[in-house]
Amino acid sequence: MLTPIRPGTETGNVAIFTMAKPGTQTTPDIDVEEKLKEAFARGWSVIVWNDPVNLMDYVVYVFKTVLKMNEKDASRHMWEVHQKGKSVVARETRERSELIVHRLRGFGLNATLEQA
Amino acid sequence: MICEPIEPGRWRLSFTGPEAGFLIQVLARLGKNYQENAARMPPALRAYWQGTISRGGVAGKDDLKEAQEVLTEARAELRAERLALVENWMREFELAEERDPWKVEISGTERDEFAAMLNDRRMLVALELGITEEDMEADPGRISNEARRAGILEIDVLGHFILVMLGPQIYRP
Numbered sequence: 001m002l003t004p005i006r007p008g009t010e011t012g013n014v015a016i017f018t019m020a021k022p023g024t025q026t027t028p029d030i031d032v033e034e035k036l037k038e039a040f041a042r043g044w045s046v047i048v049w050n051d052p053v054n055l056m057d058y059v060v061y062v063f064k065t066v067l068k069m070n071e072k073d074a075s076r077h078m079w080e081v082h083q084k085g086k087s088v089v090a091r092e093t094r095e096r097s098e099l100i101v102h103r104l105r106g107f108g109l110n111a112t113l114e115q116a
Numbered sequence: 117m118i119c120e121p122i123e124p125g126r127w128r129l130s131f132t133g134p135e136a137g138f139l140i141q142v143l144a145r146l147g148k149n150y151q152e153n154a155a156r157m158p159p160a161l162r163a164y165w166q167g168t169i170s171r172g173g174v175a176g177k178d179d180l181k182e183a184q185e186v187l188t189e190a191r192a193e194l195r196a197e198r199l200a201l202v203e204n205w206m207r208e209f210e211l212a213e214e215r216d217p218w219k220v221e222i223s224g225t226e227r228d229e230f231a232a233m234l235n236d237r238r239m240l241v242a243l244e245l246g247i248t249e250e251d252m253e254a255d256p257g258r259i260s261n262e263a264r265r266a267g268i269l270e271i272d273v274l275g276h277f278i279l280v281m282l283g284p285q286i287y288r289p
Binding site: 051052053054055056057058060061064065071072074075076078094098101102105106107108112113114115 | 167168169170180183186187190191194228231232235236238239242247248249251252271275278279282283284285286287289
């Protein structure tokens with residue numbers, strides 16, 4: 001569905017890991033490493049909440065458009081929202097999750113972000 | 117309203133005169149809302165336009181404040197983009213030689229934007245009037261409050277426009 005970016009495969013971030021020699025790391029480097037680890041962890045859930053107005057077919061369409069879900073998965077998540085009040089529609093990196101929340105909200109869906 | 121594919125990725129929408137008149141009124145109100153300062157709106161509308169990044173105990177955490185600010189900013193930009201779209205649609209109508217039926221050709225992106233815009237209006241009417249699930253399931257003819265009844269009818273008609281454009285989507289095994 002969504003392709004994660006793996007640490008070490010992006011040249012911009014590789015330098016931080018490969019250029020530091022053992023024993024020469026400083027606290028800021030550790031902070032950077034932790035932040036990178038957090039940034040690449042798919043530990044953020046995108047949740048869509050039920051509301052009285054959005055149409056079922058419209059919600060399915062939005063899931064298919066924004067999340068690239070197939071019709072069956074999109075329908076399953078829509079029914080979950082409708083019957084249980086909410087559905088976790090994606091688990092992604094924080095940055096990616098924020099983007100998804102913004103796009104879902106752009107279509108009028110009540111979407112939020114939570115740390116898994 | 118009729119929506120017919122004219123080639124892959126393009127559709128033609130046809131509105132009868134009364135449908136076009138209704139749509140233009142809706143777009144005019146929507147345009148006004150897109151221009152309003154969200155900070156001065158009633159709480160429900162403000163919440164819709166500013167957005168909330170999280171719930172469940174993590175909202176308000178320092179590390180999410182930045183994300184919240186980004187979302188609020190993005191929501192403001194979205195309103196400016198939608199205002200430009202509304203103005204384009206209204207200009208198209210003003211320039212149209214024939215308005216009954218009024219025909220408009222749109223791409224897939226324009227179809228998504230138009231559906232999202234109409235849905236904005238549905239959501240805003242519902243928030244303004246405090247429309248509930250029970251209201252949506254009730255027979256509008258039995259709702260005594262005139263503004264509420266008109267609001268629900270507007271939500272229903274715009275919902276019909278959206279469904280005509282997008283077609284049935286739910287998976288039925």
